[in-house]
Amino acid sequence: MSIKRFSLLLIVSVLVFSPINVTAASSTAAKDEVIYSTLQPNGEELDMYVVNSFEVEEPGEYVDYGDYTNVKNLTDLTEITKESDEMSFTVSEESFYYQGDLEGKPLPWEFDISYQLDGEEMNPEEMLGQDGHLQIEMETSANENVNQIFFENYLLQISLTLDGERYQEISAEEGTIANAGKNKQVTFTVMPEQEGNFLVEADVTDFELEGIEISAIPSSMSMDSPEIDEMTEDFETLSDATSEIDNGVGDLADGISELNSGVSSLEDGSGDYRDGIAKVSKGSTDLINGSESIDQALITMKNSMDQEVETGDFSAMQDGLMQIATGLKEASTGLTTLQENYSQAYQALDKSINAIPTNVSEEEIKKLDLSEADQKVVDKLVETYEAARTAKGTYEQVSEAFAAVEPTLNEVSSSQTDMANLLETMAEQIAAASEGMDIQESLKELQDGLATLSDNYKDFHAGLEEYTNGVDELSNTYQDLHNGIVELDDGTNSLENGVNELHDGTTELADSTSDLPEQMQDEVDKMINEYDKSDFDAESFVSDKNENVQSVQFVIKTEGITKGEQEDEKEEPEEEKNFWDRLLDLFR
Incomplete structure (x- = not known):
């Protein structure tokens, strides 16, 4: 008998006839489960088995649970006893592994x-x-x-x-x-x-x-909060910037409100001026007609002077002079009223124009362009502001012409009063001269004076016609200017409303970003908490009877789609060896 064969028989005898010491079943072993599953290429499950591993404190008999169709010891040659879903085995080392096949158990x-x-x-x-x-x-x-x-x-x-x-x-x-x-x-x-x-x-x-290949593991790692100090500093800068924008838009809103008030006053004053200049224009016709009557009366007096001298009857001349003087005084009174109305209208217009604020700086406009405000509102704001500045600038250019009207009216009125006084004096002198019958030389002077007066009055009448034509033209064209001022007022009203809405928006933005760094930190913490599973306690996938489960992992793989695998499938599977075959293999 060979030494090798003798040794084999000795080992078998020891295994068969030696008594076995069995320790009471224990449930203190820490267990890990690794679930291996194969899927078809389309993802449907094919088969599944579990590798169970145990770390034990001392050798002995242990129990595990699972609805396995077959079990296999992967550590040593000892048998695993399977009764229903209860597996009993003896562990002699610190680690023990066994495989259990599952059938019809779905994946999570x-x-x-x-x-x-x-x-x-x-x-x-x-x-x-x-x-x-x-x-x-x-x-x-x-x-x-x-x-x-x-x-x-x-x-x-x-x-x-x-x-x-x-x-x-x-x-x-x-x-x-x-x-x-x-x-x-x-x-x-x-x-x-x-x-x-x-x-x-x-x-x-x-x-x-x-x-x-698909692996599934617990997301149990603890996640540390990232360093976001630099980012929060940037958000603090953004918060401060939005607050400054809000303050700037608030100042702008106040300025636009002042502008709107000024333009409203301008519209009121412009309306008064328009009404006043219209009255002046309507009175121009009467003024010209009266002046023409005076001019015709002077011509008539001049032509009839010789006849009156022959008859010695100067009463008609006296009456004519007095009538002309009365007409001149009435015209002077009308011009004075006209001057007063014009003065009131012009003062209202001048006050309204000067009330338009134009103190918005280019820097403030640039800040507004760079803000998150509605660009349409900003463009309308800038457009209206520029229109207001243009209107005020245009008025400043023509203000001298407006200012020159009142002195001219005063001068014309004064001239008419002087002529009226002169004609009254002439009438009184004719009356006095006719009483003393010493009138020939005075009549000669009177004839020369009437001729001069008639000639000069023609020049005055021509100037008066030119003036009234200018007033009529001013009255007609000013309506267009007033319509523009009304549109400007509508625009500034809309502008004020838009800027107020803009201010509401920037205020809301400033309020919402005032605590942006804290909000960001809260969101980061929330996201970390959402994916932080560090407090997860593992549970057995195989059976809820298993305790002290440390970890459960899944290793999943689909079948490969290869020509080689198709050929391999035709090969006969190797017959599984029993205990004695594996034991004998140790000595072969």
């Missing part, structure tokens, strides 16, 4: 994977060896029939390895693409409590695809 996630080649959806097996533009779409969602603790706390990582010689122009909008030797690896991540929808596109030659 559902996977839907579809394939298109040149825009046509196809079964992946039909695409083997073909060329074209490939699209692979993957959707992940929660399986409502499985404990939601895994969907709510686990992070999914999906990886595709693409042969660099087969795949070109690879794109994955929501994934990352990395080099893996001569291949490209596309990776997607699905956060806890989220569903995923991903698309990979590429140009493929001789289509084959390795299995898509």
Whole structure:
């Protein structure tokens, strides 16, 4: 008998006939579960098994639970006793591993994977060896029939390895693409409590695809708050800037309000001036008619002077002179009234024009342009402001002409009063001379005076006609100016309303950004808390009877779509060896 054969028989005898010391079952072993699952290329589940690992404090007999169809010891040669969903085994080392096969147990996630080649959806097996533009779409969602603790706390990582010689122009909008030797690896991540929808596109030659790998692990890492001090300082600067903009717009709103008040006063004064100049224009016709009557009367007196001298009857002349004097005084009174009305209208207009504020600086306008205010309102504001400045500037240019009207009216009125007084004096002198009958020389002077007066009055009448024509033209054209002032007033009203709305908006913006740094920190903390699963306690995927579970992980992979795998499927599977075969293999 050989030494090798003798040793083998000795070991067998020891194993068969040696007594076994059994320790009471313990439940203190810390357990980890790794679930391995294979999917079809379209995402449907094929099979599943679990590798259970234990870290024990002392050797002995332990119990684990799971609805397994088959179990296998991966640590040593001891048998695992299976009774219903209870597994009993003896652990002699600090670590122990065994595999349990599961049948019909769904994963916590559902996977839907579809394939298109040149825009046509196809079964992946039909695409083997073909060329074209490939699209692979993957959707992940929660399986409502499985404990939601895994969907709510686990992070999914999906990886595709693409042969660099087969795949070109690879794109994955929501994934990352990395080099893996001569291949490209596309990776997607699905956060806890989220569903995923991903698309990979590429140009493929001789289509084959390795299995898509999916790992699921608890997102239990603790997330530290990022350093955002520099960013919050920037937001503080933004907050201060919006506050300054709000203050500037507030000052602008006050200025626009003053402008609007000034333009409203301008409109009132302009209306008074328009009415006054209209009255002056309407009185011009009467004034010209009266002046023409005086001119005709002087001509008549001059022509009839000889006849009156022959008859010695000067009463008609006296009456004519008195009538002319009375007409001149009435005309002078009308001009005085006209001057007073014009003075009131002109003062109102001048006060209103000067009340228009023009103290908005270019710097303030630039700040307003750079603000987040409605650009249409800003443009209208600047346009109205420029129109107000233009109106005021135009008025300043023509103000001398407006100011010259009142002195002219005073001068004309005074001249008419002087002529009236002169004619009255002449009438009185004729009466006195006719009583003393010493009148011939005086009549000669009177004839010369009447001739001079008649000639000079023609010049006065021509000037009066020119003046009244100017007043009529001013009255007609001023209506257009007044209409423009009314439009300006409407514009400043709208402008004030718009700026007030703008101020309300900048105030709201300033209020909402005043605590922006604190809001940002709160949002960061909220996002961190949302994905911080550091307080997650693992639960068994296999059975809720299992306790002291330290971790549960999932390793999921789809079947590869390759020609080689199809050939391998035809090979006969290797027959599983029993305990004695494996024992004998140790000595072969």
